[in-house]
Amino acid sequence: MRIGQLARRSGVSVRALRYYEEQRLLESARTPGGQRDYPDEALERVQLIQDLFAAGLSSRTVVELLPCVSTGVATPAMLDQLIIERDRIAARIQDLTRAKTKLGRVIENVTAAKVVQD
Amino acid sequence: MRIGQLARRSGVSVRALRYYEEQRLLESARTPGGQRDYPDEALERVQLIQDLFAAGLSSRTVVELLPCVSTGVATPAMLDQLIIERDRIAARIQDLTRAKTKLGRVIENVTAAKVVQD
DNA sequence: CCTAAACCTGACGTCGACGTGAGGTACGAG
């Protein structure tokens, strides 16, 4: 599979895929002409990378954790890092939940005020 | 209250407070000498701004929503925006929850493998 | 009056995940 097709299938840009390779998140074989050639598994990998980015991990962290996320084998340091990131995500969820509740209350207030006004 | 004290009380930097003013998120009176002088309510306001930033809102969005968040009065457009942001936060929470679950499973796998190995 | 600490206004630097444009090469269809 070439880069354009992988981009369309995964929903990320061609530029992003090259960036992933630059950051050593994603490898590619090359055609004799020098064009990238991806195996089918690359699709899952790109989706995994996207998930981790969406969770707020940096590319540096992702590159450290990708091996154990995909293989299930981890060094103690990697396990620590995994736990740190999971806890960070949990804390972030707390923050967002609080903010959502706050906005929800504002919406209720505003709506109530409007109803009264009507 | 002067800027340094507000910074210490709210836990944000002096630079950040000046930035908030630049973005019209926060007002200040001035002493005859030109130094910022904040009322006590500024503390709550800064905390509110922080909460909204933490929820991923941009300063532009915050400046649009601050009036109704603090006063409870909103135009229809503001109400729409409030709902959009709340839903965006909810979606973000979903993403993070999925990622957290995924990392949790990886941690379980790794831990299980290690226990077996022991 | 003097000094140190806190404050002021520019204005440039940062970081991460790409976007974007330039200038050139590879590939598949006809």
Add this chain to the structure above:
DNA sequence: CTCGTACCTCACGTCGACGTCAGGTTTAGG
């Protein structure tokens, strides 16, 4: 062989929420 499209490698631009440095002013205390 040729054309159009996809691809290649630099390499600079972007955006947002500040950090940081420079050079000067204000304030509170002794």
